[in-house]
Amino acid sequence: MSTDPAAVRVRFAPSPTGFLHIGGARTALYNYLYAKKNGGVFILRIEDTDKDRSSLDSFLESITESLNWLGTTPDEGPVVTPREPGVIKDKGGFGPYLQSARQEKGIYKEALDRLVPSGGIYKCYCTPEDLKQRREEAVSKGLEPGYDGRCRDLTQKEKEEFESRGIKYAWRIKTPDEGVLSFDDMIRGKIEVEARMVSDFVIMKSDGMPTYNFACAVDDHLMKISHVIRGDDHISNTHKQMLIYGAMGVPAPEYAHLPQVHGTDGKKLSKRTGAVSVEEYRDMGYLPGALRNYLALIGWSTEDSQQIFKEDELVKKFDLSRCNTSSGIFDPQKLDWMNGKYIREEDPRNLAKMAFRWLNEAGLIDDTDNIPRVIDAIKLEQEKIESLKGIPELIDFLVKDDIKYDEKSVEKRLKKDGVKKVLEDVVGIFEKAPDFTVPGLEEAVRQYVEKEGLGAGRVFHPVRVAVSGRMKGPGLFEMLEFLGREKVLGRMKYAIDHLT
RNA sequence: GGCGCCAUCGUCUAGUCUGGUUUAGGACACAGCCCUCUCAAGGCUGCGACACGGGUUCGAAUCCCGUUGGCGCUACCA
Structure with a gap:
């Protein structure tokens, strides 16, 4: 084009x-x-x-x-x-x-006035009640339910008669009685319908309001719309709108009908x-x-x-x-996957920004400008975030001072024989650690594991629960470094005294 | 009811127009395995479809017809 x-x-x-x-x-x-x-x-x-x-x-x-x-x-x-x-x-x-x-x-009125001289439209004095009744009759007889064209060829006398009785009228457009109505859809190709299936339809209601098809066609034309991209529930409207363009003597836009x-x-x-x-x-x-x-x-x-x-x-x-x-079909599961995908790719700073309302609601943002800390916490849990809304729950133990101990986790990893001693030993290690960073911490703990002849899990798991209150979380040592010596020791001692 | 649109794994889809390169490809979900301190993420493997019936053709998921099913429209609603 x-x-x-x-x-x-x-x-x-x-x-x-x-x-x-x-x-x-x-x-x-x-x-x-x-x-x-x-x-x-x-x-x-x-x-x-x-x-x-x-x-x-x-x-x-x-x-x-x-x-x-x-x-x-x-x-x-x-x-x-x-x-x-x-x-x-x-x-x-x-x-x-x-x-x-x-x-x-007055845009639609004006468009209508321009149509009148062509003789392609006419006044219809039928009342909605009559129409409904006649439609039902037609349907019950197995006929087309469309308008029967009663007012199409009213004589001057008949019109005057209606007018004098003050009967309100609507404007209908004359549609062809035979032939096919056809248009080329950009995604479906040619779509045809028998012209007789489309009966004279109303373009201007008796209250002076345009019908959807009329307003739509007039506006698309006036707004110089080049392509109409809409749902396929509008396919049958398209033939009507084409008829309106034909009456107006203007070209129709291109159409593309999307599946629902x-x-x-x-x-x-x-x-x-x-x-x-x-x-x-x-x-x-x-x-x-x-x-x-x-x-x-x-x-x-x-x-x-x-x-x-x-x-x-x-x-x-x-x-x-x-x-x-x-x-x-809209598949929420795939959306979830995609959302996770986008979250993993997103800059943690933006994540924090977008999740602000939920972070705030959860009380994770305080007035000490702890936002950088929140962002770092998000970074640690980023791959696990499924939605912005779920962020607070994932990071609260990293950001807040107080944590909640998950009952099942405590039961499974802390209330076991030997846990108390392990935790006490690890507290000792942590107190002596020269710096509280991942490499040093990890080396010290792994050395301890080896010396005691324990499985790594026997040590890692209890420490994780003691420090975070849950079994899930970031890498243990990343978590420890993030929390810092003071918080780690405090939580571990609490766990030793109350939860083992 | 009439008319219109549509029809590939459970779902989103590639392939269809221009028939053979297809034991029908990818993604989500699901199952298993690997990785691993947990949970995830990631990697690998598996499960899984041309709605049905006719035709045309040497050959059809692809072209034609019919059937069935889904959806939409059938207003002085939009």
Whole structure:
């Protein structure tokens, strides 16, 4: 098509449902990736033609937050600043980006007016109740449930009759009675449907609000959207939108329909089968990079099935034509693995930064600026961290003064014959150790083990539990050095007196 | 019901368009082994799939038809 890369303009157009759904996030991501890959523009548009305005602010705030967190910040779209609640500004020159605001501006009315002279649309005076009844009748007779075209060819007299009775009308678009409606999907190829399957549909409701398909088509056109990348639940809408473009006499954008993301039960992702919003994943301690990477792989892959993508590698390698056609299931286990992978690769300083809220909650950050110490503790446990949220539990015994002794560990490693003597001996060794660092400590302890003719475990295990309160942890000597002589000795003596 | 979309290991997928290079490759999960002071991480091995039935062809996971199944749409919702 166009050779001008700047011509690529894509949009993510959610309706305000409270938060960014994981499936929506995937759609947003693919749009973002496609835009960046092609030097284009990623736009956020809110499809709120049917919602009340009350919850809009919080939705906007939440979706903006989620999009930013995921690293898919829109280039254009509505913007709210926390400092000015209720004030929605536009970023970009194609606003407003809220359909409710566009409606107030008269954009859809104007588009409709331009359509009237063509004769391709007409007023429909049927009431919703009539429509419903007729639809049910048709279905019960085994006929198509679509609109029967009753108002399509009303005479002038009939129209006047309706008007004089003050009956409200909606605007319908005339759809072809025969032939096929077809479009080329970038990832599925040609998608056709018999024209007669699409009956005259409403584009403007009797309350003056545009229907979804009309608003969508008008806005995509006005915002110069070049590619529409969305879920495949919109496939049948596409034929309708193409009809609208046809009536408007403007070219339609390119379309790419993504397969859906389902829950582990194979059904639509729902709270029943796990977390559904980006916010929830953030709050569970996932890294944004991990979620983004994972999401990218539901429905898209490289030729070599690459799993982990660094930095801008995703943008570089993303390719719409390599997208799948079949729906995928969101697998939390694989996300967990990926999250661990990202955590192991991450700089401990950033880990501490990202985990700040949980560190703080757990009381691991104090006012003595112990953050460097926390970072070092994270470094020691890094390979074991599964989520940001789990960090405090992993490092608290390294950072806090007081520790909790795990009952099972005490039972298994301390309350055994001979442990007391071993610990006392080791205390002696530690008191005499010239410096309290890994090499010296390790040598001294191993010498002791050999001299006593014990298995290493007979010494290592009790010391570990005495000092940390648990059986799991970093390498013993790394842990000892980190804790320092004073804490180590204090904890060991406590253990000797109370726990052996 | 009608229409549309989809169909490779339990899951994400490569391979399908351009049939042979495939005893169908990778990743997650699972099992075992190695490493090892614990837990992890890491390494190795194993388990495990072309939904079914016809056709076309010397040859089909790949092309065609049908069946079955899943999902979606069928609104003056988006």
